Amino acid sequence: MAKTHSLLSAAVGLLLATGIAGIAPVAFAVPPPAVRTDLAQTKAAGPYAVSLVFAPNPVRAMRDQLMTVTVSQGNRPVTQAVVSASLTMVGMDMGPNRVALRAIGKGRYQGSCVFPACPSGGLEWRTTITVLVGRTKQTVTFPVQLAPQVR
Numbered sequence: 001m002a003k004t005h006s007l008l009s010a011a012v013g014l015l016l017a018t019g020i021a022g023i024a025p026v027a028f029a030v031p032p033p034a035v036r037t038d039l040a041q042t043k044a045a046g047p048y049a050v051s052l053v054f055a056p057n058p059v060r061a062m063r064d065q066l067m068t069v070t071v072s073q074g075n076r077p078v079t080q081a082v083v084s085a086s087l088t089m090v091g092m093d094m095g096p097n098r099v100a101l102r103a104i105g106k107g108r109y110q111g112s113c114v115f116p117a118c119p120s121g122g123l124e125w126r127t128t129i130t131v132l133v134g135r136t137k138q139t140v141t142f143p144v145q146l147a148p149q150v151r
């Protein structure tokens with residue numbers, strides 16, 4: 001049984017290898033983004049834990065991207081913050097791109113943004129989140145890897 005199974009595995013493996021080899025130029029020309037924007041990234045910003053997630057995924061230039069930021073302190077949601085975001089391209093000044101997020105409850109803040117298409121084809125961006133609570137401002141920066149443009 002074990003032998004049959006391993007033979008079957010080998011056959012399936014060969015089929016897969018052949019299949020993958022056949023589409024290799026397409027499958028490997030576009031590597032998956034290094035930064036998973038479908039998973040919430042969480043970082044500390046002063047006393048707060050700030051997480052960021054984008055939808056849809058992967059993030060692409062020139063379309064509306066919903067940004068959801070969650071702010072908590074000691075596992076309790078921070079609901080009274082004023083949260084905004086600033087999008088910057090790594091290595092190039094693409095002009096100011098600020099996003100105001102609105103509170104949607106439970107320490108979550110949401111806004112829509114658009115990453116411009118870079119003439120150089122650069123896909124590496126950063127999102128800097130500003131959390132203002134009272135007069136205290138904290139900022140934290142997350143990497144954002146855009147997926148290549150579909151044409």
Ligand SMILES: [Cu+2]
Nearest residue numbers: 089092094118
């Ligand atoms: Cu650029």
